[in-house]
Amino acid sequence: MRENLTPEDALRHIGDIDRRARRPARTTGLILLVMGFANIPYWLAMSLGPDWSKYMAMVSWFIMTIFIVVLGHRWSQQAQDREVTRVNRPTGPVTITTLVMTAVMVAGTFLLPEHPGAGWVTLVVALTVCTSLPMFYAAWRILRAER
Amino acid sequence: MSGNGSHLRHQLDDLIHAPVRLSIMAALAAADKAEFRFLRDTIEVSDSLLSKHIITLEEAGYVEVEKVFVGKRPRTWLSLTDAGRRAFQDYVSVLKRLTEGSPR
Numbered sequence: 001m002r003e004n005l006t007p008e009d010a011l012r013h014i015g016d017i018d019r020r021a022r023r024p025a026r027t028t029g030l031i032l033l034v035m036g037f038a039n040i041p042y043w044l045a046m047s048l049g050p051d052w053s054k055y056m057a058m059v060s061w062f063i064m065t066i067f068i069v070v071l072g073h074r075w076s077q078q079a080q081d082r083e084v085t086r087v088n089r090p091t092g093p094v095t096i097t098t099l100v101m102t103a104v105m106v107a108g109t110f111l112l113p114e115h116p117g118a119g120w121v122t123l124v125v126a127l128t129v130c131t132s133l134p135m136f137y138a139a140w141r142i143l144r145a146e147r
Numbered sequence: 148m149s150g151n152g153s154h155l156r157h158q159l160d161d162l163i164h165a166p167v168r169l170s171i172m173a174a175l176a177a178a179d180k181a182e183f184r185f186l187r188d189t190i191e192v193s194d195s196l197l198s199k200h201i202i203t204l205e206e207a208g209y210v211e212v213e214k215v216f217v218g219k220r221p222r223t224w225l226s227l228t229d230a231g232r233r234a235f236q237d238y239v240s241v242l243k244r245l246t247e248g249s250p251r
Contacts, residue, residue: 005164007156007245013166014173014239020189021177077217078185079178 025081029142031068032087036135038064043105043128047112048121083145087138094138101131155245162207163238167192167200172235175210175227183223201225209234 005013038060045057087094105127112120163172170190175181181189187197204210209231213224227235 005166005169007242010164010169011239011242011246013169014242017170017173017190018177021174021181025178077222078182080180082179 021079022081024075024079025084025142025145028072028075028081028084029139031071032135032139032142035064035068036132036139039132039135040128043131044125047105047109047124047128048116081142081145083142087141094134097134098131101127101134105131155241158237158241159245160234160238162203162209163234165200167196168204171197171200171204171225172209172227172231172238175225176232176235180224180226183225186225204231207231 042057042061045053049057086092089095108124108127112124116124163169167190170192171186174186174189178185183194183197187194190197201210201212205212208228211226211228211231213226215222215224
């Protein structure tokens, strides 16, 4: 970078540094988006799928969780973003809503009849989508915070 | 601020309007709080150069330095102070006004 900065150079440089410094936060946002989408087939498999798909879903979710925890810990040692901290708060709305929806889905799997009809399937699909909403919301909050 | 002239460019904060310090301010404005090594790698400077400019910005009241230990490992966290954030926002706003008034 040149020593005597023109205003255009300075603005361009700020944009470039902003993109680099926000990379951990942006990746967290993208992971939350992926988790939101992955959550839908996971709960569909766990609620309505055959046994083999339930095991597959559990193993995939377990691997994904380890990956996210390791990555999240690594990034938290590098930079902290206000929005990421806010959505990760244990008592924050994202965490609480996710836990409540997960509890509803777990309870639902016990209440679901062995051969669910169209009404039950519709309900499960709707609840599955609702379970992903906190993750989509969190991803949106982080990704829209681009300055 | 630089100089006493009436042109907008005289309103640019000299403390920020230097490549390394501008990089530091921009990175901390984006990341809120950054660890020394992350900041060094992000703006691609040496440890000593980064330290030197951090001291200048800390003395100006723009940057806050927090030293902590994670286990036995020392970590230095850097963040903008309220005054630093305000100064950076003002600086960016002057830059935008300058570029809006100039032909591209």
